Amino acid sequence: MAKHKGRGIATIEYPTGMNQNGDPSQAWVKLKPDGRVDVFSGTVDIGQGSRTVHTQIVADTLGVPFDWVTNDNTNTDSSAVCTGSFASRGTFIGGNAVRFAAEQARERILDIASKELEIAPGDLDIVEGEVVAKGAPDRKIGIPEVAAAATWNYGELITGTGAALKPYADVSDDDGSVEIEPHSAISYAACVAEVEVDDETGEVTVERLIQVYDVGRAINPTLVEGQIEGGAMMGLGLGLLEEAYPYYPAPDHRGGEFGAYLAPALEDLPDVDNLIIENPSEDGPFGAKAIGEMANNAQPPAIVSAIYDAVGVWVTQMPATPERVLRALDGEKEPRREGKRVIFDDQLSIRTVSSAGGKGFFETDG
Amino acid sequence: MKAVGARLPRYDGVAHVTGQTQYVDDIRIRGTLWTKALRSPHHNAAITRLDTSKAEALPGVHAVVTHKDVPHNVYGHLEALGIPADEPLLAVDEVRYKGQPIAAVAAVDEDTAREAVSLIEIEYEERPAFFDIRKAMDPDSPQIHQWGPVYPHFGSYNHRRVRKGDIDAAFEQADTIVEGVYRPQAIEHCPIEPQTALVVPEANGRLTIYSCTQAMYFSMGVVAAHLQWPLNKLKFVGGTVGGGFGGKVDTASETISALLALKAKRPVKWRWTREEEFLASSTRAPWHMELADAVTSDGWILGRRMTTLHDAGAYARFSPYGVTKHAFHHTGAYTIPNVHFDGFVVFTNRVPTTAMRGFGVTSVSFAVETHMNRIAEVLGIDPLQLRLKNANRIGDTTPNRVVLKDPSTVPVVLAAADRVGYDLPDEYKSMTNERRSGDLLPPHLVDQLGGSDASTNGGGR
Numbered sequence: 001m002a003k004h005k006g007r008g009i010a011t012i013e014y015p016t017g018m019n020q021n022g023d024p025s026q027a028w029v030k031l032k033p034d035g036r037v038d039v040f041s042g043t044v045d046i047g048q049g050s051r052t053v054h055t056q057i058v059a060d061t062l063g064v065p066f067d068w069v070t071n072d073n074t075n076t077d078s079s080a081v082c083t084g085s086f087a088s089r090g091t092f093i094g095g096n097a098v099r100f101a102a103e104q105a106r107e108r109i110l111d112i113a114s115k116e117l118e119i120a121p122g123d124l125d126i127v128e129g130e131v132v133a134k135g136a137p138d139r140k141i142g143i144p145e146v147a148a149a150a151t152w153n154y155g156e157l158i159t160g161t162g163a164a165l166k167p168y169a170d171v172s173d174d175d176g177s178v179e180i181e182p183h184s185a186i187s188y189a190a191c192v193a194e195v196e197v198d199d200e201t202g203e204v205t206v207e208r209l210i211q212v213y214d215v216g217r218a219i220n221p222t223l224v225e226g227q228i229e230g231g232a233m234m235g236l237g238l239g240l241l242e243e244a245y246p247y248y249p250a251p252d253h254r255g256g257e258f259g260a261y262l263a264p265a266l267e268d269l270p271d272v273d274n275l276i277i278e279n280p281s282e283d284g285p286f287g288a289k290a291i292g293e294m295a296n297n298a299q300p301p302a303i304v305s306a307i308y309d310a311v312g313v314w315v316t317q318m319p320a321t322p323e324r325v326l327r328a329l330d331g332e333k334e335p336r337r338e339g340k341r342v343i344f345d346d347q348l349s350i351r352t353v354s355s356a357g358g359k360g361f362f363e364t365d366g
Numbered sequence: 367m368k369a370v371g372a373r374l375p376r377y378d379g380v381a382h383v384t385g386q387t388q389y390v391d392d393i394r395i396r397g398t399l400w401t402k403a404l405r406s407p408h409h410n411a412a413i414t415r416l417d418t419s420k421a422e423a424l425p426g427v428h429a430v431v432t433h434k435d436v437p438h439n440v441y442g443h444l445e446a447l448g449i450p451a452d453e454p455l456l457a458v459d460e461v462r463y464k465g466q467p468i469a470a471v472a473a474v475d476e477d478t479a480r481e482a483v484s485l486i487e488i489e490y491e492e493r494p495a496f497f498d499i500r501k502a503m504d505p506d507s508p509q510i511h512q513w514g515p516v517y518p519h520f521g522s523y524n525h526r527r528v529r530k531g532d533i534d535a536a537f538e539q540a541d542t543i544v545e546g547v548y549r550p551q552a553i554e555h556c557p558i559e560p561q562t563a564l565v566v567p568e569a570n571g572r573l574t575i576y577s578c579t580q581a582m583y584f585s586m587g588v589v590a591a592h593l594q595w596p597l598n599k600l601k602f603v604g605g606t607v608g609g610g611f612g613g614k615v616d617t618a619s620e621t622i623s624a625l626l627a628l629k630a631k632r633p634v635k636w637r638w639t640r641e642e643e644f645l646a647s648s649t650r651a652p653w654h655m656e657l658a659d660a661v662t663s664d665g666w667i668l669g670r671r672m673t674t675l676h677d678a679g680a681y682a683r684f685s686p687y688g689v690t691k692h693a694f695h696h697t698g699a700y701t702i703p704n705v706h707f708d709g710f711v712v713f714t715n716r717v718p719t720t721a722m723r724g725f726g727v728t729s730v731s732f733a734v735e736t737h738m739n740r741i742a743e744v745l746g747i748d749p750l751q752l753r754l755k756n757a758n759r760i761g762d763t764t765p766n767r768v769v770l771k772d773p774s775t776v777p778v779v780l781a782a783a784d785r786v787g788y789d790l791p792d793e794y795k796s797m798t799n800e801r802r803s804g805d806l807l808p809p810h811l812v813d814q815l816g817g818s819d820a821s822t823n824g825g826g827r
Contacts, residue, residue, distance in 0.1 A: 007786075010735035011753050011779055013699045014727055019691035022447070044580050045378060046610040052377040056369035066369040071377060073605035076582050076597075084581020085607075086615050086721055173521025176528030176693055176707070177767045188699060188774035190782035212781040214774035222373040234611075234723060238732075243551040244649050249498040249677075251409060251464070251716060256641030263556050275781055279774045279799075286370045293724045300550070300728075301735030305749070308739065316736060318550040335744075340540065341658075342744050345547035349656060350500040350675070360503030360515075361673055364525060364708050 001200040005207075006310025010301040011190045014294030015183035016284075018087045022168035025089070026080035027097040029058060029105045031158040033151040035129070035144035037062060037069045039101070042079030043094040047230075048292055049223040050090040054098045056219055057285050061102035062109070063126030064143060080161075088290035091219060092184045093164045095285040100162025108158045109143060112150045116141050185281040185289040188214040191235075191298035194270075195306040199329060202322030204240055204307055208271040209299060216281040216289030224291050228274045231295020236264045239300035240319050316345055378606065389608050390562040390576045391637050398564065399428050399472040401626060401636035402479035404486050405646055406461035406468060409495035409715040410510055413459050413468070417487040421471055424485055426478040429630035432469045433458045436625060437594045443584075443617070444687055445591075450519060452512070453681035453718070455592055455621055461490070462510060462680035463717050465646030472626040472634045495715040499654055499675045502712045510680075510715055517678065517686050517711035524710070526686075526693045528765045531704030531813075536669025539810075540660030544741045547656050548733035552649040552677070555722060559608025560643040563619040564635040565627040573627065574601045577620050580610040585617040592621045593628075612721035615684070616648055651685065651719035652677040653692075653729035657737050660704075665747045667756050668810050669704035672696050674730075678711045679718035684725070685711045691726035694766055698734035699775040700756040703810055705765045753779050754794050761801040762811075773799050 017023060027041040039058050043050045051071045059066040072078055082094055110121040113131035117124070123134050131146060133139040150156040169180035192210040197203070209232055218224045241262040244253055254260045280287025300318055308314050313328035336343040350358035381387040418430045433439050433456040442451030457468045469486055473479035494508040501507050502515035509515070518524045537543060564576040579585035582602040590597055607614060619636045627634040638647070653676055660669040674692060678685035689709040696707050724731070742749035757775035764770065776799045783790055793805075802811060 008739060009749055009753075009779075009782065010731070011699045011738075011757075011775055012727075012731045012735065013695065013758075013773070013775065014724070015691075015695070019687065019694060019726070020447075042582055042605075044582060044605050044607055044610075046580050046607045046614070049376055051605075052374060055377055056372070056374060059369040066372070066374060074603060075605070076586055076600070076602040079582070081583045082581070084579075084584045084615060085610065086580055086612060086725075171690065171766070173523055174527065175530065176526070176765060177530075181768050182694060182766065186770075186773065188778045190778040192782050192786050210782055210785045212778045212785065214778055216772075217371070219370050220372070220374055223376070231723070238550065238553060238728070242553040244554055244644075245552055245652075245716075248549075248551055248652055249714075251495070251497050253645055256639075256644040258556075258640070261554060261556070261644060263554075273785060275785060277774070277777055277781055279772055279777060281772060294727075295723075297724045297728045297731040298735070300732045301739070304732075304736050305739040308743070314546075314736070314740065316546060316548045318548075318732060341543045341545060343545045344740060345545075348547040348549060348654075350654070350673070353498065353500040355501065355504045355506055358500070358503070361675070361708070361710065364523075364527070 004197050004199060004310040006197060006306040007192060007194050008302045008305025008309055009190065009192050010298040012294060012298045013186050013188050014088065014297065015186050016092045016290040017089045017166065017184035020169045020171060020182045021166040023083040023089060023093065024163060024165040025082045025094040025097040026163040027101045028080060028159060028161045029101040031105065031147045033147055035147040037064060039069060039071045039098055040079045041071065041073055041094055041098050042076065042082035043073055043090050044085040045073065046085045048090055048227065049220065050085065050094060052223065053091050053219045054095060057095050058098050058102045061099050062106050064129045088292035091288050092284045092290055095288060096164035097162045099285045100164065101160040104160030104162065105158055108160065109146050112154065113141050113146045116149055185216060185284055187289040187291065187294055189294060189298050191302045193299060193302035193306045195303060195310060197307055197310040197325065199311055202325035204320055204325060206236060206270045206303060210273045212275045212277060213291060214277045214279045215291045216284050217278050217287035218276050219286060219288055221276060224276055225274055227291045227295045229272055232272055232299055233264050233269055234296035235299025236268055238296060238318060239303040243319055314344065387606060389559050390564055390578050393564055393576050395566055395633045398633040398635050399474060399630055400476045400479050401470055401472050401623060401634055402476060402483045403467045404469040404483045406464055406466040408461060408490055408492055409464050410493040411461050411490035412493065413457060413461065413488060414491050415487065415489040418469060420485040420487065421482040424482045426474040427471060427482045428632055429472045429626045430469060431625045431629060432456055435629060436592055438592050441591045443588060444684060447687065449682065449686050453683065463715055465717055470622045470626060472630045497714050497716065499677050499712040499714060511713040515713060517682055526690050526709040528693050528705055528707035530765050533669050533671060533704045533706040536660045536704035540668055541663040542661050542744060543658055544661060544744050545658040546737050546740055548736060549654050550729050550732050552652045552719065554644055554649055555611040555613030557609030557611065557613060560638040560640060561619045561647060562637040563623040564633065565623040566633040567627050567631060572599050572601060573624055574603060575620050575624060577602050577604040578607050578614055579604055579617060580607060580614040585620055588617040589621050589624055593624065611723050612725060613647060615721050618647060646717065648718050648720035650722035655729065655733040657733055659737065659741060661741055661745065663745060665745055665752050665755055666808055666810060667700060667702050670697060670702050671706045674709040675712050677716060677719060678713055679716040680713065681718045682711065683718045684721050685719065688726040692730050695727050696730050697765055698731065699758055701758045701762040701811065703813065750779055750783055750788060750790060751794055754797055759799050759802055
């Protein structure tokens with residue numbers, strides 16, 4: 001009886017936006033008379049930080065300081081459509097909506113500034129909250145003055161609207177093919193898990209996770225890391241602890257309280273080594289892809305493979321609880337071989353469990 | 367200073383950590399009534415009698431609603447995507463899962479509401495329940511859903527299909543076929559904030575709905591559909607959520623609260639107990655996946671046959687969407703030119719399953735990645751080298767005929783190897799995501815690159 005170390009890897013990909021698209025986000029932007037900026041985007045902040053990210057995107061698109069920008073996502077009267085905070089779509093699709101709105105407001109700012117400076121809009125740029133003549137940086141006007149002129153002199157409201165929508169991608173029911181890319185972007189990740197397995201108790205401890213994420217562009221690296229580490233916690237839960245029905249398919253639930261249901265706590269978080277790489281998306285705001293959902297997908301297979309590396313058994317029913325690890329250690333470790341077939345998990349297969357040998361689920365091509 | 371790329375603090379972080387953020391349950395409005403629901407104690411039963419008169423007569427009770435009070439009771443969240451409706455907001459003449467709502471009460475306090483629920487007279491006739499998705503097609507299994515054992519509306523098919531290349535030839539050519547079964551479990555979303563709604567009937571006839579939804583416009587559409595109201599009569603207030611993870615796409619509390627508020631003509635709050643959150647709210651789905659990969663002894667994956675069963679629970683909800691998404695990603699981060707995939711949405715008498723972080727793909731990532739490591743083990747090939755060899759690259763086509771523009775499988779694997787000091791031969795260390803050529807363009811991948819697939823399908827470019 002001993003403790004064994006093991007290491008496993010997983011490499012994953014994950015799409016941005018609803019599968020097959022068709023999920024709009026819309027936003028609008030207005031300037032207050034002192035040039036401060038209000039962004040209305042209906043994206044719900046479920047903790048992922050979309051309000052912050054949208055504010056950053058608007059600040060840089062307009063060319064104003066971050067703290068000039070506020071975000072109102074509080075209600076459906078003042079905000080336009082956002083399909084929702086799911087499908088890892090907040091930064092890319094919601095972010096594009098606020099970007100497009102800010103680009104439009106930027107045009108309006110340049111129009112007004114053009115009148116004030118008597119310089120064509122195309123010869124103007126916005127830098128740090130000031131509209132500046134290209135090549136003649138002393139000829140400039142602050143955005144507060146532009147907004148004031150719009151409000152008090154020209155009788156105008158500087159606004160911009162933006163809508164992001166990738167058209168719905170029809171899928172062929174015959175073969176699954178699509179004519180339109182059925183996502184906005186794809187993010188990638190690799191995760192290495194280092195574990196220790198106690199072959200007496202079946203307990204698995206994840207000691208270290210090395211995680212590499214390509215997010216296209218990290219609009220806010222702190223928030224990306226928050227997703228990576230929060231996702232790692234959920235991945236640990238999936239891989240090792242959590243199950244609503246411990247003897248699935250039996251319907252008995254663990255129970256209606258946190259004391260009955262095992263979810264990871266901060267003390268379960270191992271050493272985490274995060275690396276963000278940026279392979280930009282051509283359509284995303286500032287090259288961004290996504291990070292949200294994928295962050296809990298790579299740990300479970302990496303952990304299960306590390307368990308194999310440590311003690312030589314595959315636990316392919318998640319989570320790898322001590323009971324499942326011990327049963328695997330007591331069970332058949334070698335796959336069945338039949339000709340060139342190498343068959344694992346015979347006992348779990350539909351063909352074994354179904355009284356009809358899985359009829360109806362196989363041979364679907366008639 | 368540029369904002370993009372900067373480590374700026376969260377917009378709402380200080381309010382969250384100092385307790386100043388107002389979640390739905392923090393909002394207090396004078397005259398608010400409190401809600402409790404009658405939920406099914408059975409996995410599968412006919413409702414033979416339902417009488418709410420004693421509950422209505424209890425002092426302090428202002429409204430009781432059943433299916434009769436819902437203008438449009440059976441509404442599917444994804445009807446716009448062609449996924450038809452099968453789930454009633456409030457059960458009509460049968461219940462298909464333990465915890466399914468049948469009636470709801472609004473009363474002056476939660477104790478009175480609870481007592482009123484206990485006064486609702488209901489009788490059931492229990493039916494055999496069904497739970498093992500692998501047995502769904504067996505002739506001796508109970509039939510529990512009007513559509514049959516599986517969701518039947520993937521066009522004319524009862525499963526989501528992906529077909530590409532010549533799967534039989536791939537299996538014939540293969541040196542080895544590696545087969546495995548993968549079964550990730552149902553898990554709970556576990557938000558700190560349970561499902562909560564506060565609905566206020568305004569003097570002008572509108573409803574203000576304070577909601578913890580992850581998707582205000584989506585949920586507003588759901589409420590509007592059940593009430594058969596135009597959107598200008600509804601105002602959703604939200605945008606800040608105490609944990610969602612996919613579970614708060616369900617719009618689980620808003621509509622019933624709205625019906626009660628309209629009937630009682632008073633503000634109504636419904637906050638689920640922790641027990642309801644665990645036992646009656648949806649879960650991440652359990653999945654059953656069988657993979658068989660046709661591989662060569664030097665580590666090329668020629669083909670994949672895959673059969674997926676998704677445990678939808680009692681109603682379809684978002685499951686057909688999840689299985690389609692799953693199907694689109696069943697080759698993971700790799701290029702496999704010949705595939706045969708079938709994905710089934712299977713009904714059981716479990717609480718309906720729903721979206722959760724990684725919906726449709728968490729399961730397939732688990733199966734595919736564990737299977738990759740098994741293939742490496744069976745062939746005696748380094749698992750990183752196996753990945754780098756089969757990694758998708760610029761110009762590769764997916765099973766859906768999408769041409770990849772910016773894949774990063776190679777860079778992330780190499781970065782991870784470097785980070786852990788993993789020694790790879792030079793020809794692997796020098797790989798990039800560039801288009802395949804030379805040794806990385808073996809005969810079985812020529813067609814998917816330069817052949818008919820890429821030229822007849824624009825791949826969305």
